[in-house]
Amino acid sequence: MSSLKKTSILIMATTVAAALSVSVAAAMGDKPSASASGMSQVGPTPAMAGTFAKAPEAAIPPLAPLGEPPIPPDNPMSKAKIELGKLLFFDPRLGGDASVSCATCHDPEQGWSWAEDISRGYPGTVHWRSNQSIINTAYYSKLFWAGSVPSLEAQAPSAAKGGVAGNGENDLMEARLRLIPEYVKRFNEAFGEPWPTINNAWKALAAFERTLVQRDTPLDKYLLGDSSALTEQQVSGKALFEGKARCILCHNGALATNENYYNIGVPRAGRWLEDGLAQITFRFEYYAKGATEELYRTVKDDVGLYFRNKNKWDKGKFRVPSLRYIGYTEPYMRQGQFYTLEEVIDFYDRGGFDEEGNTTSYPKTKTPLITKLNLSDEEKEDLLAFLEAFTGEKIMMAKPRLPGYKPLFTLAELEAAQAAK
């Protein structure tokens, strides 16, 4: 067991050395310095290498077994809170017209996500990005494709209230919770407050989501010392992952993501060219996110991180997603551009181009980390086999029976109030 661990660490060390020249850029995300100074985009700059020499702590963290999820001090876990959060996750009354719950789009059957290129939306709409799995979201320090929220507590209201997602309104959703006696009781048990509040609902949802983790994948078992957990082919794939295929540069650490932002060359979603409903949402997103008039008029792709900071060198950059649980979360990429992992591997092998030669709408910001890989067919198969090791058993959950509404007052109470008017 210990010897295996050593081997693993040794591989890591070799990989890190091999990736030395680009590791700083990988660890830091593509920061503006190179673009802003007009330096070449094709490779790491001397400045970067120099930074690395001074900052060895920026080395790439190895893949690691997934530990316990971090729990924020202002939302401690409790059984009551988690069970309440589970009910709320499946309850469509936390939405506009009470027809869609969190679980409607983040469907356990579909990998706690939605198995179409672009997520379904609120009735009458379609979303504009691919729906991400809930599994292991407990570990992210930023959520959504452009990393726009820092916690699950902040993600929940964005999803429940967004016009193409839940389209709910705080006051009405809160009122609904208060007319469900079982929730009044459970919120009181979980939070010690007389009435359910919408903010506590987000906390309960977050607590429930922190239980949706998978820490026993073949990869976890292997990294914990069980050499039989990976096949020979997967072990070969792991070496490619950490070496020639360069995946580790961004997909590293226990969560298999450094959570930095890159433009890796994913082409525009075809859906926007052929679906009127998707064209509506596309424009809405730019309108709603406060784009300039010029951007709103001219943009034809998802600018990603640029929405948040308006730095032109961040156009088309997205937060690296985890590779965990990807066996159930197809399609892949921000608008589900690829339906299979084979397509994904081919995309990287070509250096960020799809099979028709399409790439990012923002080539200036494309990361130099993405280069042609020249993987053989066998290597691709090995890599694919290894990617499967990031996924364990399918996490299933039956929809719980939801508690019903009950009138808050009796007829007698209302009649008494009427008489006392």
Add this chain to the structure above:
Amino acid sequence: MAGIMTTRPFMNKRGFLVTALGMGLILANPVAIAGDDIGPLATLKVNKARAELGKRLFFDKRLSGDAAISCGTCHKPEYGFANPDALSEGYPGNKHFRNAPSVINAAHKTVWMHDGRIGTNLNDVTRGMITESYIMNMDMRIMQERLKQDSLYVKMFKDAGLGEPSNGGARKAIPEYLKTLNSEGAPFDDGQMSASAKHGLELFKGKAGCIACHNGPMFTDGQPYNTGVKENFDVFLDPARHQAFIGYADFMGIVNYMNLKRDPGAHIQKHKADGSDIGKFITPSLRELKYTAPYMHNGMIKTLPEVVAFYNRGGDNDRNKDIRMKPLDLSKQEQKDLVAFLLALSGKPLTSSRHVWTEAYPKEYEVIANWLDVPN
């Protein structure tokens, strides 16, 4: 937010300055003091292209969040652009807690909503109804993009001089359409009242004292009063309605809104500490009553004879009831005459294509085929 204008002086048609003090005198003897200002409504100038656009928007379900209801879903043309249900449907997932008033003649009002919470213009009313979570729950930014995806709207907005489809444009067009919804051919306006109705008018101005509040061409003074209408318990017994009511009361800043067992009405405007404004509602117009049953802010009275009977007994109990609400001692015949007069304030149905958008709406959104080549 509109303030209630209880102390605002206004001139009636005889130039009689009526103030809060004047109102006090009216209380003592409404018949002697109140000058009547009733008559036909002023003719409104209408921009036809904008009104036509507004008509299409009014009946378009794509103006609600989940594209399930339009303005016309609750404001039904065949019911005088009101609703036959005591309490309005509201948005799917909840129901409303008040009766949907007629929007006929709405352009002649100066204050809108039963609680008088909008006192600016129909542009604001339009926005309020479309965006309110328990009414149409529409993110207007999505609405704008839906409109831009419909080539007929693109043309109609342009023809109406409103540029490309926009929220602002929609909020101009719908009020313009509402200006076309006016009482047409009401016997009172046309001088065609029956003898009974004429007698009813005399009672209206005299013995029955209706004119004290129902004055002016719209037969309303636009002020809030408590007439002692009973609560509609469905508001509280149906959680689908109660949730909308709670959300509303919470948003309006009502203290202790979870324990409310009555509709606060215009109290939401001034929140008087002594609660004396609880249960006041804006005097409704009396035009088009023929089509708009049931009556009152909560639909608690089903027929006009029952409404007249309600006033004849001085309303029902309420500690805040206006002191002018006293038994009227009207005979059966007088009550009938009063009803005849009220019915004479209703015109012809506004149900033809002149007032209703009758063409089908597209079932799917068109694709902008050359999407990459055109500006968004």
